[in-house]
Amino acid sequence: MTTDFATAPRRLENMDDLVSLCARRGFIFPSSEIYGGINGFWDYGPLGVELKQNLKACWWQRMVRERDDVVGLDSSIICHPRTWEASGHTEHFSDPMVDCRACKKRFRADQLDDIGSCSAREGSSEHDLTEPRNFNLMLRTSIGASEDAASLAYLRAETCQPIFNDFKRVRETARQKIPFGIAQIGKAFRNEINPRNFTFRSREFEQAEMEFFCHPREREKWFSHWLEERLCFHRELGLDDEYLRTRRHEEGELAHYAKQAVDVEYRFPFGWQEIEGIHDRGDWDLRRHSEYSGKDLGVTDPETKEHFFPMVVETSVGVDRTCLAVLCHAYTVETFEGGDERTVMRFHPALAPLKAAVLPLSKKLAQPARKLHLELRRHWNVFYDESGNIGRRYRRQDEVGTPFCLTYDFDSEDDRKVTVRHRDSMSQHRIAIDAVVDYLREQLENSG
């Protein structure tokens, strides 16, 4: 079946269109909206939470459950403050900031283009900037009954440091030998001065990180393996090559601990930006935590008896950033002959918040349609909608990216079939009600 478009389908060009769809359909909206929001914090609504869960589940399945050599972890957000001394964060994790003596605002010294957005610009005062000073990006809190220095603690700035803390315990309890990896998904916090680009740069965000520990002579091999593997992952989620690239960090750009680093970048409407980093962290972290804790985090080769610190190859996904890339990539507007438009979110079926929608053609058919809905819901997140004309209901599902609509009509009672409508092609065909579970299972499982 061919569809007659008046013009080529349009992709997302203006982020405002996506921000608006996300708020309107309950994917993502500002945290604490009723209080005017809080800069750099976002809430995932009923559809957003499913999309994000699906993305995390794909990552976990691929990175942990399908591998013998990677195990999972879920560590606390607040850990011992010595962790961040050992990692170098208390000393180095800062941005250079300048204050404006005239407007009293603070800006990143390396992003002075932001200064254009400052309201003082419109007034009479001209900026009068101080010399840059370092401003630590970790969020601090205190725990325990008193608020002295002993009770100071940090919200983790990255999920990988607790992995290093737990390296020995996990290796021993999981009976792993190097090479092997430890993976975790969880929240991290950074006091970004200028949160921007929707959820791209926020103060509270989720990471999916994996630290892979290997012998020094194998680090190059594993770095290449993981870079290839991670690119594959993003491609399989539907981000195609035209929108995906790698960018190798140059010498001067590398973090103090890094031996080499490659970013996986997605072409957002606001430019090419990192959604994942693959880093060769060397033995920096294990060496430092050994030094600061007094515990030996080295390993001994059972054959050569050589004792050494494993090298670490890290893969670090920004979960919110990848969600945002997936949302940007899915967004499509089609214009038909006659001028009608539809907005369709072309999510990969594995990521789609709703896998199917059951739509009775008339409210009179609600009872049997609900029966089908009940059965499907045991397996997948399936929506039921009986309100409005069928065309409008299709459009509602297109706009939230539901891959399959199942329409129960007046013939269904007789032929025991429903109409399956495909989101992207809008093609329709009838299948037996008894075969719907198997049909969806095949479509959803083989879509990867």
Next chain:
Amino acid sequence: MTTDFATAPRRLENMDDLVSLCARRGFIFPSSEIYGGINGFWDYGPLGVELKQNLKACWWQRMVRERDDVVGLDSSIICHPRTWEASGHTEHFSDPMVDCRACKKRFRADQLDDIGSCSAREGSSEHDLTEPRNFNLMLRTSIGASEDAASLAYLRAETCQPIFNDFKRVRETARQKIPFGIAQIGKAFRNEINPRNFTFRSREFEQAEMEFFCHPREREKWFSHWLEERLCFHRELGLDDEYLRTRRHEEGELAHYAKQAVDVEYRFPFGWQEIEGIHDRGDWDLRRHSEYSGKDLGVTDPETKEHFFPMVVETSVGVDRTCLAVLCHAYTVETFEGGDERTVMRFHPALAPLKAAVLPLSKKLAQPARKLHLELRRHWNVFYDESGNIGRRYRRQDEVGTPFCLTYDFDSEDDRKVTVRHRDSMSQHRIAIDAVVDYLREQLENSG
């Protein structure tokens, strides 16, 4: 098949036995262990993270995906600080504390039995207590570039308040009408003075909360519905009636906002303790957030045109507490004729971190056994183990609660069958390799 026990199976009596198993097998251990730990914070290891994920997935499936009238949310941990003024937390969320002028320590005034654990007791000084003062339990931080009062923020003390913040947005975007609910799973933080009982009372913990919004005339009905529903849930996870009870709060015990409250309690080795609360919060939260935000969070009855604040029935699961109850409940030690013992974690199959283990009888059979393992791993978390004698490997799986062991032996090549060993009964039978996926699917799906 009957098993000959020398004595009746023993259940968990001493928490130390569980703490030790959890550390040894990588379920749960102290956060930042290499730095001496941090009081009230715990990490979930490779098996613990799977157990917890499975528990959360069961809750989400039951509470969100299988219901038309409940939708999901994932809000930020840090929200606008006005949220906590409206909720009453900045004013009321505190414990009465006393300081000892002699030993300089601080204690909860309502838990002075703790004072016995104080080291000063062993010295010469006698306690000299101040009058009780209130100590707020919320963790504070500051966001933005400056650290003035305007930048003060809190880590959420419960996951429900952001649900109230987002009530209007979610109701409108999800096109819901009351009665309906909003559910979310996430971290919350409380500065407990005396974290205790393993993970039971900790400073960072996970909640699974659902706020159900209904008409005032239906609140009693919904309270009963949810109490029944939630009890069912815990029973279906395998917590049996001897270990489960409800306890209704008496008048004087009720929180300031609560109209009625019932705790679901589990009989831990350290006594009956709450794992979930079902609360009638009335219209306190929506009314207060309306007042503090200036936004009308009331709803209008489309028929009567009556405008009112919905009443809220809350179900609030402590995820870590319920995990702990599941761990306590599963723990069993059996002594056989002859004195041999086995420790077996009798997890419900839906919660078990590993669903099956594939064990080649000899390393020579590794290749075909791995092939089976690869296939099963596409569907479930399945372990592969070829090291040690088969009896020891069974025991290792018993101790982490794997419901099925699949042994590939020298006959398997000829008859294309493997031996299935059941964790609890230790009974064994052979099934066709081609039928293993269907067999496990049936066993795992019908175990609920």
